[in-house]
Amino acid sequence: MAKYKNHVLVCGGTGCRASQGEEIVQNLNRILEENGLEQEVQVVRTGCFGFCEKGPVVKMVPDNTFYVQVSPKDAEEIVKEHLVKGRQVERLLYIDPETKKQVSESKNMGFYKKQIRIALRNCGFINPENIDEYIARDGYASLGKALTEMKPEEVIKIIIDSGLRGRGGGGFPTGLKWDITRKVESDQKYVVCNADEGDPGAFMDRSILEGDPHSVLEAMAINAYCTGADKGLIYIRAEYPLAIKRLKIAIEQAREYGLLGSDIFGTGFNFDVELRFGAGAFVCGEETSLIHSMEGLRGEPTVKPPFPSESGYKGKPTNVNNVETYANIPVILMKGAEWFSSIGTEKSKGTKVFALAGKVNNVGLIEVPMGTTLREVIFDIGGGIKDGKKFKAVQTGGPSGGCLTDKHLDIPIDYDNLLASGSMMGSGGMIVMDESDCMVSMAKFYLDFTVEESCGKCAPCRIGNKRLYEMLHKITEGKGTEADLDNLRNLSNVIKDTSLCGLGQTSPNPVLSTMENFWDEYIAHVKNDNCPAGQCKALMQYVIDEEKCVGCTLCSRVCPVDAIAGEKKAPHVINPTTCIKCGACYEKCKFGAISIQ
Amino acid sequence: MANIKLPAAKVDELKEVCKKFDNDGGELINVLHAAQEMFGYLPAEVQELVAEELNVSVAHVYGVVTFYSFFSMIPKGQHPISICMGTACYVRGAEKVLDEFKKHLNVKVGETTDDGKFSISCLRCVGACGLAPVVTVGERVYGRVAPEDVKGIIEEYL
Amino acid sequence: MDIVQLTIDNKKVVVEKGTTILEAAKTIGVDIPSLCYMKLEDTNFENKPGGCRVCVVEVEGRRNLAPACKTECSEGMTVNTHSVRVVNARRTVMELILSDHPFECLVCAKSGDCELQSLAQKLGIREIKYTGAKSTYKGDESPAIIRDMDKCIMCRRCETACNDVQTVGVLSAINRGFESVVAPAFEMDLDHSTCTFCGQCVAVCPTGALTERDSSSKVMDAIVNPTKTVIVQTAPAVRAALGEEFGMEPGTSVTGKMVSALRKLGFDYVFDTDFAADLTIMEEGTELLDRLSKHLAGDKDVKLPILTSCCPGWVNFFEHQFPEMIDIPSTAKSPQQMFGAIAKTYFADQLKQKREDVVVVSVMPCLAKKYECSREEFAVNGDPDVNISISTRELAQMIRNANLNFEALDDEDFDKPLGESTGAAVIFGTTGGVIEAAVRTAYEVHTKKPLERLDFEELRGMEGIRSATIDFDGLPINIGIAHGLGNARKLLEDIKAGKSEFHAIEIMACPGGCIGGGGQPYHHGNVDILKKRQRAIYEEDKGKVLRKSHENPFIQKLYAEFLGEPCGHKSHELLHTHYYDKKKKIEI
């Protein structure tokens, strides 16, 4: 390090107590100057440490000491004790909850290990368009080991023992699925990678394919070796052009290196991969619809059984797995089943990638071990709610999932807990909402999505979801009745019970879970025509405050439906029935006399 | 039905594509992607040609084209504007951005402006939720779009 | 063949492995309601997309309800078909379907035959709790079939019929979600598409979405018009099915009652298409022997095998799909059109009336006949040989309209001369019948020896493609038979590939032949009805005195007085036609 001897990093993330961070920086600089150290020590603001419940955080470099819950007035002590005398300020050190010992080195802090990246291990570290960098990080070693030293049954046993379950949302044990496909006799079998990722708000598959395409190719080859297939297909949605480009490059390079094609590793095992493009249909995330789409047909599902493992693409046994599931396979073979099953909870092993988005400060792609709580994900890694607003709900599982509230924040995330609390793991989309989001409108948004994306083959989903949407629309327009609420519940349950495929069987979840957790909001909409979150325009009233209104008549002139009456210079009144709530008067009024209730 | 004539060069090109997929009906969606790339959209005449080449019925091709939202039978604007309506973008106000676009271009979703310059469509989650709300114009992606920015974006392409 | 044991509504059931719950339940008299399921055994028509979800039942240990039509029985399965959960689900699904259906039962053509209507009655649906928008689509009034797709419930039967059975491929599901429906490409009208009007989609449609164009009012206008002499001709397959419309046992032949009813409706002359069927045999039989002798004499470019041409759906099929083979089928017109040509010349002369004052009405088991009689080449300066064609269902509606008690009518006979026919003509109504009639005449004309065995069992039955070799006194004649256009396509492909060693092939567009026509009373998927109608046809043939077409005295009189000899100059002019290449070209 040239000029500066050491640095003080102060967390300046937009989360927790960001403003205090500023004061700390100013105090530190002031005191450093008083002690003539401003040349040797540089104070730097950084992004969020992801440590918000212990913020503001200060990190001393190069000795990596971590001070937590630092207040502006501690600045003096830090400079005097640590920088001048070189003694750590005991009082501010982080106490590790388990070991109860003070920990200063940031690396081995329990908290620091919140995230473990298995599926995303190479994303952001290697150049995805250069196969060498993938090989440099043990790329294709698992495939080599499997092909040359192991029998298919042995590989499958490891996958079963690891406890890996499908990451696409269903959570079906991957090892079991591979075993079933292996046992079916057939002259031709296929392995398929489901990269349709239709869930809105989910982008982990895209990041893996753009950041580490080879891990998926290697895993598909291992899958093919286990199940006895020699052809692989990647069904990728047309909305991901960059991922398609990188996959094509990766496939080309893998073929050149002999890691795809014929006689791989000289073991006589042949396997090659082709791309198949989606064309904008969420339902094609469902296995059988995906297969029909790859066969050039309308993406309509068929009743299971027969499962694709018995008869799938072109009627042949087909093993379909999600991108993230595949990304875990090479590591499991490399580091063994015991290591993998040591991570996660009792029935959900390993890690899950979440796309944290919505009203959260640090929107990001994170990978946390199963069992991490929602609170840690949203408030620590996510940096809390944007603009300091109050947390209201988090939606997981996309249009098939549900909304979870603060009473679920401390539930360890895994397949079964999320299902039990009325939502679903889904592909991992996690949308955070604050008090300004109306839950009835959220349910309506998801139903609008499902109505648009339903394939139309079966009556309950084709017509039922449309009726759910229409009822929710009525409620958000203030025309809903109590009877509608009962109809909503009954119809939702019947749609779940009778729909042909996963889309229809889960599309009512957003309705049922918002009714379960925010019943009072539904009642507010229906009974007293009020939208607590203030999002449903139709339920808002524009009101003129007599004191503030000076009678300048500007609002009455701009009102498109002449709903404002009043003499010049006298306070005006808005007629609530004719008012169409366009907000024109609200924008025009210079005296702030108009408010929304 | 054939009210427009297809340029002969393009017809041969499309036949070549079909041959590349060895005229297999199972490759219909790949062929349709290529065709939409070539003609910009999929008029009835192109669908009839594809049906002929892959020997599947025209009704089947039309069934597939109307099923997938990616395929369009009306020409997209020179600058196709797509507003992401995924959950993350919706929660961050994508609807207001959409209304703003509609107001400026006075076209409904799925329609093209009369001068053929712009068309508006809704996309299902482009996958850039960090930049919500997201708007794409052709290949270019605009992040963190506020209603006020809409005017500026349109002007870039006037 | 391993078997499976399960319990349905706590009754023990043993079925073959692979049987579905729906079929297993039928074996113990439990008829699980369903709207999209339909299976016609040997006509390879099976439609079970599992889409309507009305047949859902409860299976113990399963998270959601199981569709009975698709779920195969497994060992030890416990099924409940009427638990509260099932009944509530079934009613709700029905309410949903009805909430997107026009309430026009009182004026709908399918009322009384509509499966949706009868199931709604059975479940006693009185109130639709979940109302909302209804999907609406472009109407289509083609000459033979009316499409009112607002009534479509997406059961996909017509799509299966048109694609898998008939391989014509005009229909496909289009759009997605709430707006999805089954329609031709670009929702064009049927008569712009390659539709052959075989009407098999109408025959399987559970609701009023697909019905036939109703021309009965035009017939009544003609009857009440004093200046017009109205002649009616009835097809062989009509008399074997008409009774069903009045609750009579399927397979009861009602020829006599039909003739009586027609007279009571006011037709001036009640004739029989069978007369023209005998005429067709004379013309086509001669054409077959003519080609055969040229072939035997070594003529290389004579077109063999000869294909029958009496089915307009089949004619439409090869004009659209195999235009390069339009010179192979026999040039003989269909019985309907031959009858029209003779009625408007030979018989009009006898009546000393202009052809424009004679109205020929045909009663057909078929919808394609409506299209056939409207083809320009079958009209003389604008006056069609056959003015109006109505289906068996429309005739039954006219009889009900006239309030006639059909069952109580006494039998009456057809008028002379165009009402007389032989047993060979009657069997035109079923698959294998036309070729058997042709064989009976061709054998005697070719060998000059009397035919001892009249019943050619080897040509009969229901299998899609059949073949037999008939010994013409030393000369083996290979006969091929196909019913259902999918099977026809297979034979045509063999001919194109030069692999076909048949001499003559009979092709009928509808499975079962004309007895399964698109205009017949609805069979609602019960294939036994077709078999019973077939039996009735062969019964009537057995009962006839004359059973070979060339023995029909009035045919002999017609040739003597009017036509000269078969395939002669006059016959060519009146009784033969040619075909057109209707394949759509891509304009560049």
Next chain:
Amino acid sequence: MTKVKSLADLRKMKEELANKVQLREKSDHPDKIVQVKVSMATCGIASGAKEVMNHIIEELDRQAIDAVVTQTGCMGYCYAEPTIEVTLPSSNPVVFGYVDFKKANEIIAKYIIRGELVDGIIPVNYETVNDKKND
């Protein structure tokens, strides 16, 4: 392109490549090699990563700094795109967020040349399974 005939081939290739990467980092010849990785996922590119990468390459050439600039996948910090990771020789990689042209120049001038830290550092809040450097 070398064809991988056997597992042994692969392992040999991996060793070579791994050394080459270390070499790049631990090389102690005077003009030390700086390694810059730019996160080029869809959202990175959408927020200008491509232009920033080209700018950095030109800037480093102009100042004759021996550096290797490569693209990489998404690092996960969507809120701070475009993000780049700079690894000075024999020191831990540091991730910078909100990197526009101005910030890129600042990073080059202050951090790469003089080793001074710059505002906007994104503390890496995860460790990856097989990335030896983090353990």
